[in-house]
Structures are given as C-alpha cells and as structure tokens.
Amino acid sequence: MDDRQRYDRATAELEPPFAILDLEAMRANAADLVRRAGGKPIRVASKSIRSRPVLERILAMDGFRGVMAFTLPEALWLAGHGFTDILVAYPTADRHALAALAADAEAARRITVTVDSAAHLDFIEHAVEQATPRAELRLCLDVDAGYVALGGRFRAGALRSPVREPEDAADLAAEIAKRPGLRLVGLLAYEAQIAGVGDAPQGKAAYARAVRLMQARSARELIVRRGLVVNAVRQFAELEFVNGGGTGSIELTVREKAVTEVGAGSGLFHPRLFDFYRRFTGHPAALFALPVVRRPRPDVVTVLGGGYPASGSAGPSRLPQPYLPAGLRYAPDEGAGEVQTPLLGQAAQDLRIGDRVWFRHAKAGELCERFDALHLVEGDKVVETVPTYRGEGRTFL
Incomplete structure (x- = not known):
C-alpha cells in the first residue's frame, strides 16, 4: 500500500480540508x-x-x-x-x-x-x-x-x-x-x-x-x-x-x-523547503488534504482552498507542494488560490469530484495556523486527533 492509499484509508471518514501528521x-x-x-x-x-x-x-x-x-x-x-x-x-x-x-x-x-x-x-x-x-x-x-x-x-x-x-x-x-x-x-x-x-x-x-x-x-x-x-x-x-x-x-x-x-x-515535519539539502534526507510527515470540486478540462482539476503561502521572500518556493498523487502542478497564471486552486497534469485525468489531493506546506508550523487539529496517523489508521494552537484558541502572532 503506497502512502496515498494509506492516508486515504486512514482518513476515509473525514471531510477535507484537514491536516494529518504521520x-x-x-x-x-x-x-x-x-x-x-x-x-x-x-x-x-x-x-x-x-x-x-x-x-x-x-x-x-x-x-x-x-x-x-x-x-x-x-x-x-x-x-x-x-x-x-x-x-x-x-x-x-x-x-x-x-x-x-x-x-x-x-x-x-x-x-x-x-x-x-x-x-x-x-x-x-x-x-x-x-x-x-x-x-x-x-x-x-x-x-x-x-x-x-x-x-x-x-x-x-x-x-x-x-x-x-x-x-x-x-x-x-x-x-x-x-x-x-x-x-x-x-x-x-x-x-x-x-x-x-x-x-x-x-x-x-x-x-x-x-x-x-x-x-x-x-x-x-x-x-x-x-x-x-x-x-x-x-x-x-x-x-x-x-x-x-x-x-x-x-x-x-x-x-x-x-x-x-x-x-x-522543521526537520520533525520535513516541509518542502527542507528537500534541498545534501547532508540529510527527511520524511514528509505533516500534510493537508483538499477535495477536488471541479474538472474544468480532462487534464485539470480544481481543489477547494489551497492559498497557504509560507512566510519569507515571496515566490513559487513559498507555495505548498501538490504532493499526492504525484505529477500535479499549479496553473502559472493562478497559483494557489484563496478559495480554489486549479491543478494541471497527467495525474488530474484520474481524479474525480470528491477525491483528495495531498499537499505539503513549504514550511513546518505555519500549516497549523490554517487548521484547528492534527489527525495523527499510524499505518493506515488515525490513532488520535489533537488540537493545534489555533484549535486551543491561541494565535500568538
């Protein structure tokens, strides 16, 4: 069972958007x-x-x-x-x-x-x-x-x-x-x-x-x-x-x-920006899922939300990475949108309304400012759901 199947199975009863921690x-x-x-x-x-x-x-x-x-x-x-x-x-x-x-x-x-x-x-x-x-x-x-x-x-x-x-x-x-x-x-x-x-x-x-x-x-x-x-x-x-x-x-x-x-x-969650080091290789642990809500063309799907850029100097590297299924990319003139995000690529042809697309945030903890809970995944099961700072009503910045 690959990671996408495992995450889909573990969270089958949840309605996206939501975030998980492997x-x-x-x-x-x-x-x-x-x-x-x-x-x-x-x-x-x-x-x-x-x-x-x-x-x-x-x-x-x-x-x-x-x-x-x-x-x-x-x-x-x-x-x-x-x-x-x-x-x-x-x-x-x-x-x-x-x-x-x-x-x-x-x-x-x-x-x-x-x-x-x-x-x-x-x-x-x-x-x-x-x-x-x-x-x-x-x-x-x-x-x-x-x-x-x-x-x-x-x-x-x-x-x-x-x-x-x-x-x-x-x-x-x-x-x-x-x-x-x-x-x-x-x-x-x-x-x-x-x-x-x-x-x-x-x-x-x-x-x-x-x-x-x-x-x-x-x-x-x-x-x-x-x-x-x-x-x-x-x-x-x-x-x-x-x-x-x-x-x-x-x-x-x-x-x-x-x-x-x-x-x-950051190394505990291993967000996207930490893929580019020679000295170590991490395992993506924190992900969020967005649902497919449109199919504008056979090779394009649109997911709900997605505009979660990371802090720092603005640019494509600060956008979340469409991660699973592999092979999806942003529309160059839209990027990650406030309420919807079009995604292009061969993998879009196999996605249907209601399917999930899994994303990695560019940075680590900023993901938790968007979600009030993390669903903790062990194998192909959610073993616990815990609050983020936001979920406990705490927004310190």
Whole structure:
C-alpha cells in the first residue's frame, strides 16, 4: 500500500480540508535529528510545531530537551501547562506579558527571555517595575551569526542582533550584571545562512556551488567568533546554555565546543523547503488534504482552498507542494488560490469530484495556523486527533 492509499484509508471518514501528521515519519525524522546532534540535546522550536500535544510527544523522546518559543505569551501559556526550560528566542516588547512573568516566580524560573541591547533592558525594567513581588528574570543574549565578507559589502544570514563581536557581547553582559533582578543565563547565535538555506536547489548548479562556498566559509568564521564571544560573556555570567544551529546545520554546529545545545523543529515535519539539502534526507510527515470540486478540462482539476503561502521572500518556493498523487502542478497564471486552486497534469485525468489531493506546506508550523487539529496517523489508521494552537484558541502572532 503506497502512502496515498494509506492516508486515504486512514482518513476515509473525514471531510477535507484537514491536516494529518504521520507519526512513523515524524519518529524517523526525530531519530535522524538526534543522530546528527551527536549527543548534544535538541531544543524544540515550537514555531515549527504549534501543537501542544505534539510538543509533549517530541519532548518525551530521547535527545530532546527544552522548548524554543517564539513569543512570551506563548511561553507563559506553555509554562502554565507544565512545560519547563522555555527559551523565548526573539525579543519581546509585550509589557503585559513581561509584568505577568515578573509577578509569577514559577514561570520566571521556567522561562528565559532574549535580549540584544541595553534598550531591551530598559524596556523590561520599565514594564516590570510595578510587579510585587518581583521575580528575577532570566535573560539570553542573542548574537549575530551572519556571514560578512568583502569589507562588509556582502552579507548572508538573518538580520537579527546588533551584537556581533566579542567586545559587543561582553559590554552587554556587563550591563546586565549591573542591573538587579536580571540574570544572564544563556547565549543564542542562529546561523540562518547555513541552517535555513538548502545547498542543493534543483536546477541551479551555479547557485548551489555559491551557496556551498558561502556556507563553508561562514562555518569556519563562526566556529572561531562564537567561541570568542562565549569566552567573553563568561567573564560576566555563568552560562547555563549556548544555543546554535537549526535543522539544516545540526551536524556542523555540534562540532563547536562552545555550543551546548542545538535548536530544531522543521526537520520533525520535513516541509518542502527542507528537500534541498545534501547532508540529510527527511520524511514528509505533516500534510493537508483538499477535495477536488471541479474538472474544468480532462487534464485539470480544481481543489477547494489551497492559498497557504509560507512566510519569507515571496515566490513559487513559498507555495505548498501538490504532493499526492504525484505529477500535479499549479496553473502559472493562478497559483494557489484563496478559495480554489486549479491543478494541471497527467495525474488530474484520474481524479474525480470528491477525491483528495495531498499537499505539503513549504514550511513546518505555519500549516497549523490554517487548521484547528492534527489527525495523527499510524499505518493506515488515525490513532488520535489533537488540537493545534489555533484549535486551543491561541494565535500568538
């Protein structure tokens, strides 16, 4: 029985649109992430999962420890449901959430907030000044891990932190040490230009060579600079963790002695954008099904909905992939539509009204912003249905 038959059989009683998570595929992906991490713990990026019960399943597996959250309200909610060791990996400007954190000693022990400037420290102190009693807040210093060359004329990597050099990090660490009620416990440096950029794009040989050259030089530069940054910061704080990497760079990042843990999330679901790496091959685990509702021509079918583009620089790579049956493609002048999506190709000739087309999202957790539940598939059966964040009434972004 192929995957399409298995998924159709498992969900025969469900009416699309809906989303599934193939548990066997997710477990295989998890095992490969752990193998690549070489014994260092993996902090789970919640933005790539966005389902509390699924996060619990992942953290119960060997090799995974802690959550990398994307907002402070999300972290507070997770802490309230028993999650511990939560790193909010992006700075917050939510005054109410900061005040709630400072007023809750247990949440403050479980949650670490990321900063990258003295302005963040000022904002936090102002937000929590009325909290009584006021708990000590745990902070993580975010360091720019981008690659810069040609005297600054070339840059690769996400535009995140203004803290880049060891002296920058040491200055901010010293500033934190001066402020009562704030304690620096961690350091984060995410090399997006390696972890989030595939080095084997289809049909782009010259571009692939350029990406590999950039990534190799970036890795060499970062292994030295990140180590120097960590040593500089340790003069002012006892760091509990140094986090780096992502799904696309795990086996490279863990080679650095300075790094104590890696972050990952997308690799568990293995969305479309992670097909284009040489170092690993994943198993598509998160899919959504849309029903065929029209047949405009013998080689064209139209499915309901489908306009679920991923975040990032706009383009075809951000659209979901028509996955099963194989051989379907978008109409070039329509793409993925708001309420309907035409699909072309030989495979369309065998589809009838009511049949399903299975899609993969370009990214991982953003799929869960479209659906209120994930149907967990084991073999050819749905063994459980669990809510997404949306299904629990939580939309944090």
